[in-house]
Each structure stands twice: as structure tokens, then as C-alpha cells.
Amino acid sequence: MKSILTFLFFLFSLSIFAQKTYYKMPNGKIIDSNTYLKVKENLSRNGKVEEIFIAKIQRQDSIIITPKITVLTQKDKNGNYVDPYGEAKKLIGSRFPIERFKNEKGLNYSKTFLEGKPTLINFWFTSCVPCIAEIPLLNSLSSDAQNKFNLIAITFEKSETAKAFLKTTDFRFMQVTDAKTQLDALKISAFPTSLILDKNGVVVDVNGEISKSHKQVSDLLTQLL
Numbered sequence: 001m002k003s004i005l006t007f008l009f010f011l012f013s014l015s016i017f018a019q020k021t022y023y024k025m026p027n028g029k030i031i032d033s034n035t036y037l038k039v040k041e042n043l044s045r046n047g048k049v050e051e052i053f054i055a056k057i058q059r060q061d062s063i064i065i066t067p068k069i070t071v072l073t074q075k076d077k078n079g080n081y082v083d084p085y086g087e088a089k090k091l092i093g094s095r096f097p098i099e100r101f102k103n104e105k106g107l108n109y110s111k112t113f114l115e116g117k118p119t120l121i122n123f124w125f126t127s128c129v130p131c132i133a134e135i136p137l138l139n140s141l142s143s144d145a146q147n148k149f150n151l152i153a154i155t156f157e158k159s160e161t162a163k164a165f166l167k168t169t170d171f172r173f174m175q176v177t178d179a180k181t182q183l184d185a186l187k188i189s190a191f192p193t194s195l196i197l198d199k200n201g202v203v204v205d206v207n208g209e210i211s212k213s214h215k216q217v218s219d220l221l222t223q224l225l
Contacts, residue, residue, distance in 0.1 A: 087187035118224035156180035
């Protein structure tokens, strides 16, 4: 009888102290595991669902995970799903090589240039329609930053081309130009692409058009402070 009571107490203790897992969605809503599975199931009707977990908050009685869900709809000639940001996503978990890029004076940035603050790096070019369309959203992130984040825009275009464009367009990010060789080495070929880096300069998230994940990007940058 004593052993049965001990076992029942053990199960009761597990039920009290077991951590429940929740998921924070791009709109900021927090849902439980069952609801999250239903969300993925519904999305899978539109294409192949891929997920990565970009943040986790652990509390005494719960774990809140921030997932990044991508629904792939494009297929190659063999019928396989294609992710235009697949190569960029391979950078997740590695330090972004800022030292390969040069400033306006033609000098390479130091390895530690991005350390100490979270960073948003946006890859763009002046004739990219979705790149231009998202500049106001990027500027809103810049307004919220108040020097708390590194905000960098990188293009393969020549400095003269970028400067001519920026004379008529307000883009409040630090600009890095003439970076074709570096972007080719990183296999950045889809535009726009935005990377989120932690305080150590390590890539933690990859985004396509910011309009589809603006709130999640903003929340993640704040969380990384």
C-alpha cells in the first residue's frame, strides 16, 4: 500500500512540475502544442512545411518557443520543393563574416564589428521592387532601434548606383556596397533577404520579405538585447 501511495505521489508531482510547451506565433499570439500542430497541418495543404525554432524562453512551469514556419510552394523540374532562401538558412548558427566586407574607405570591417548588439542585415538592390517596397518597414525598425541594434543594408551594386538612389529614397540603414564577390561566396541570391544576428554576431534567423514577418523580427531583435 505504501509503495502505491508513493507512486501516486510521484505521478502527482510530475503533473505539477511538468513544463508545458507553448509557441509564440508571428502575430504575437501564444498557442499550445495541440493548436500549433493544427496550424502546421492546415499550412501543409498549401505546400511543404519547414520549421526552425529561433528563440526559446524557459520558465518554471512552461517553455515558450518562437517558431519560424516556411511553406514551400515552388517546385523544380523534378517536382521537388525549392526554398529560395535555403542557402541563406545554412548560415543559421554560424558567425556572420562581416570582416569580408569593406566600408566606404575600402577597409575591411573587424571581426568584432557587430558584437555587443543584435543585428539586422538586409540584402537588397535598387531595381528590386520588393526590396524597395519594404524600406518603410525597415525604417520603422530603425526608428525603434535607438542605437540598440546594428542595422546594415548590403548590396552587390556599385557605390555610385546606391548613392544616386538614396538621394531620392530615405533608407536609414548603414550601407555596404560593391559586395558581389562576398554575396556570391555566401550564396545570397534571393532578394530581399534579411538576417538576424545575436550579440555575438551569430545568425539566428533568415527572412524573405519583412512585410510577412515584421512583428516577429521586431520582437526577436528586442528579445536578443
